[in-house]
Amino acid sequence: MSSDVAIRVEGLFKSFPIYEKPHHRLMQMLAPGPRERWYREFQALRDVDFTVRRGETVGIVGRNGSGKSTLLQVICGTLAPTKGTVDVHGRVAALLELGAGFNPEFTGRENVYMNGSVLGLSRAEIDARFDDIAAFADIGEFIEQPVKSYSSGMYIRLAFAVAINVTPDILVIDEALSVGDEAFQRKCFARINAIRDAGATVLFVSHSAGSVIQLCDRAVLMDRGELLAHGTPKFVVSRYHKLLYAPAEKAMAIREGIRSDTAAGISGSSAGDDATDAVVTQDGAVAVDAAYLDEGMVPQSTVRYQSRGATIEHPRIETLQGRRVNVLKPGGEYIYTYRVSFQDAAVAVRFGMMIKTVTGIELGGAATAPQGASELVAIPGQAFVARFRFRAMLAPGVYFLNAGVTAHDVEGEIYLDRLIDVEMLRVMPDEQRVATGIVDFHVLPDIAVEMMT
Numbered sequence: 001m002s003s004d005v006a007i008r009v010e011g012l013f014k015s016f017p018i019y020e021k022p023h024h025r026l027m028q029m030l031a032p033g034p035r036e037r038w039y040r041e042f043q044a045l046r047d048v049d050f051t052v053r054r055g056e057t058v059g060i061v062g063r064n065g066s067g068k069s070t071l072l073q074v075i076c077g078t079l080a081p082t083k084g085t086v087d088v089h090g091r092v093a094a095l096l097e098l099g100a101g102f103n104p105e106f107t108g109r110e111n112v113y114m115n116g117s118v119l120g121l122s123r124a125e126i127d128a129r130f131d132d133i134a135a136f137a138d139i140g141e142f143i144e145q146p147v148k149s150y151s152s153g154m155y156i157r158l159a160f161a162v163a164i165n166v167t168p169d170i171l172v173i174d175e176a177l178s179v180g181d182e183a184f185q186r187k188c189f190a191r192i193n194a195i196r197d198a199g200a201t202v203l204f205v206s207h208s209a210g211s212v213i214q215l216c217d218r219a220v221l222m223d224r225g226e227l228l229a230h231g232t233p234k235f236v237v238s239r240y241h242k243l244l245y246a247p248a249e250k251a252m253a254i255r256e257g258i259r260s261d262t263a264a265g266i267s268g269s270s271a272g273d274d275a276t277d278a279v280v281t282q283d284g285a286v287a288v289d290a291a292y293l294d295e296g297m298v299p300q301s302t303v304r305y306q307s308r309g310a311t312i313e314h315p316r317i318e319t320l321q322g323r324r325v326n327v328l329k330p331g332g333e334y335i336y337t338y339r340v341s342f343q344d345a346a347v348a349v350r351f352g353m354m355i356k357t358v359t360g361i362e363l364g365g366a367a368t369a370p371q372g373a374s375e376l377v378a379i380p381g382q383a384f385v386a387r388f389r390f391r392a393m394l395a396p397g398v399y400f401l402n403a404g405v406t407a408h409d410v411e412g413e414i415y416l417d418r419l420i421d422v423e424m425l426r427v428m429p430d431e432q433r434v435a436t437g438i439v440d441f442h443v444l445p446d447i448a449v450e451m452m453t
Helices: 022-029 067-076 108-117 123-137 142-146 152-162 180-199 209-215 231-245 248-263
Strands: 004-019 040-053 055-060 083-090 092-095 170-174 201-205 218-223 226-231 277-281 288-291 312-318 332-343 347-357 364-368 385-392 397-409 412-427
Touching: 004 067, 004 201, 040 067, 040 201, 055 209, 055 231, 067 083, 067 092, 067 170, 067 201, 083 209, 092 152, 092 248, 108 123, 108 142, 123 152, 123 347, 142 231, 152 180, 201 277, 218 231, 218 364, 226 248, 226 312, 312 397, 312 412, 332 397, 332 412, 347 385, 347 412, 364 385
Parallel strands: 040 226, 055 201, 055 218, 092 170, 170 201
Antiparallel strands: 004 040, 004 083, 218 226, 277 288, 312 332, 332 385, 347 364, 347 397, 397 412
């Protein structure tokens, strides 16, 4: 193995026996020969090949059940491969099932020593690091109590503190970054970043596309046990999203298209991925908007209010030139539009929209008039088209949109129709982004040099 390779996986297969009935397991144990099988095989990994070089940060993405966690467990040595080879050079710290090796009857201190030795530390090394581990876990005097008396939060804190203080050559993480409260999570991320910056190899599974694009040098896409694509994080994440949001009838065709791209050696952004619009700015320059439509990106959480005489139709996002899109360029201007047909008369009509995060936080929106100030009247059979021009001043990620129409009656302002999570958009990553947080407030930093007297 080359000295600059940390992990090499070649021809890796991993299968598990699946028994239809509990007693079939016993029958298999008593079977006279290998030909008699009381089980069927489930292929969790199929002919996986990839290499991770020293100091690289590689993200693994894929749908649930795609083989991501199984791959990490084989790399870490907690599962044996059915076929193929895995070569790992360097000390590995794995954040997989935190605390899985703890003995509930042992105290926190005893479990630190036991778990530390499992992770490859000598007793002298654990002695030298114990104070740092205890401080990181921050569970106070409970360190001397049996862990069976711990809360789930304390248990996870201690397990994470042990794993993160091994000073590994290779750090393997399987979605283990949502432990503890917000302050503890920040401390965990800071420590992981410090390990990465010190030159360690990082291999991690994440469902957060933003984290993969921001933190990784490369990424791989797993699906049905196969390594379907590899390349730049943007390339892999875009394929992952196409597969994730694909309609059932199109999933196989999209999957084969991704496989073909990989077989052809395509691993970065390709000109065929993004349709573009030329936009003339105020100063006469020509800017290119690389926004495009991902047809597979369809919300699965849409909720519609009971209609009260109006119906919202055809909600969509368009470029300023009228091309439909849902993957947007950061900072680009777009139009969110929908049509409303009225079956009943309505007065003081207002149209509105809202952009929200995946967790439902309302980031911002607008209405066509202040509450109580609309003079718009609708009559039966009439239709209106609402258009909301907005700028995508958001961090890379996925967002959802609402649409609503209100009017006044004897009850006050009521919804005539409302759609929650009716449209979704994704903001592309931006390597030049200096804004922090979700919303870019277009802050203009300024630095002045001041001489000391």
